[in-house]
Amino acid sequence: MPLLDRIQTDLVLAMKARDEARLSALRMMKSALKKLEVDSMKPLDEPAEMQVLNSLIKQRTESAEMFRTGGRPEMAEKEEAERSLIESYMPASATSEDIEAALTAALAETGVTALKQMGVVMKATQAKLAGKRVDGKALSEKVRSRLS
Numbered sequence: 716m717p718l719l720d721r722i723q724t725d726l727v728l729a730m731k732a733r734d735e736a737r738l739s740a741l742r743m744m745k746s747a748l749k750k751l752e753v754d755s756m757k758p759l760d761e762p763a764e765m766q767v768l769n770s771l772i773k774q775r776t777e778s779a780e781m782f783r784t785g786g787r788p789e790m791a792e793k794e795e796a797e798r799s800l801i802e803s804y805m806p807a808s809a810t811s812e813d814i815e816a817a818l819t820a821a822l823a824e825t826g827v828t829a830l831k832q833m834g835v836v837m838k839a840t841q842a843k844l845a846g847k848r849v850d851g852k853a854l855s856e857k858v859r860s861r862l863s
Contacts, residue, residue: 718764718804719748740797744804747771769848771801809847817843818857830862 716724722745729738747767752759759767775798782791809817821839825832836858841849 718761719745719752719759721804722748736793736796737800740800743797744768744771744801765805765848768801768805772798772805775801805848806846807848809844809849813844813847814840814849814854814857818854818861822861828862830859833858833862836862 722741726738726741726745729741747770748759748764751763751767755763775794779791779794779798782788782794817840818836820843821836825835825839827833827836833855837855840854840858
């Protein structure tokens with residue numbers, strides 16, 4: 716089932732259950748996906764959908780952090796609840812063992828030893844982890860530590 720259809724089905728269920736928090740988050744996800752679909756003037760493919768959901772997750776994480784810093788724990792909890800709902804629509808995260816194996820394979824495949832060519836290793840590693848969710852910042856730190 717396409718992601719937008721899944722979200723629409725869950726949206727109807729949330730309306731019937733009168734679950735306002737879930738309904739709000741689902742509407743936000745649907746509008747972000749629809750906006751990209753209208754802007755690009757073609758149906759969304761899975762990588763584009765995941766990119767939108769990743770950006771929404773990142774926004775929620777940053778907002779929750781700012782609310783906690785600003786002394787608004789109730790708002791931070793709301794943002795974290797939305798983030799966990801969005802994450803439920805994402806593929807499984809890559810484990811650290813998966814990342815290490817992909818990084819080792821990418822280093823062997825590319826033959827890169829210099830930190831200047833970190834981008835080549837990053838691209839190869841992300842290609843090997845296709846279909847799984849990977850935090851780019853954490854991956855970047857692992858690549859940097861292995862090349863140093």
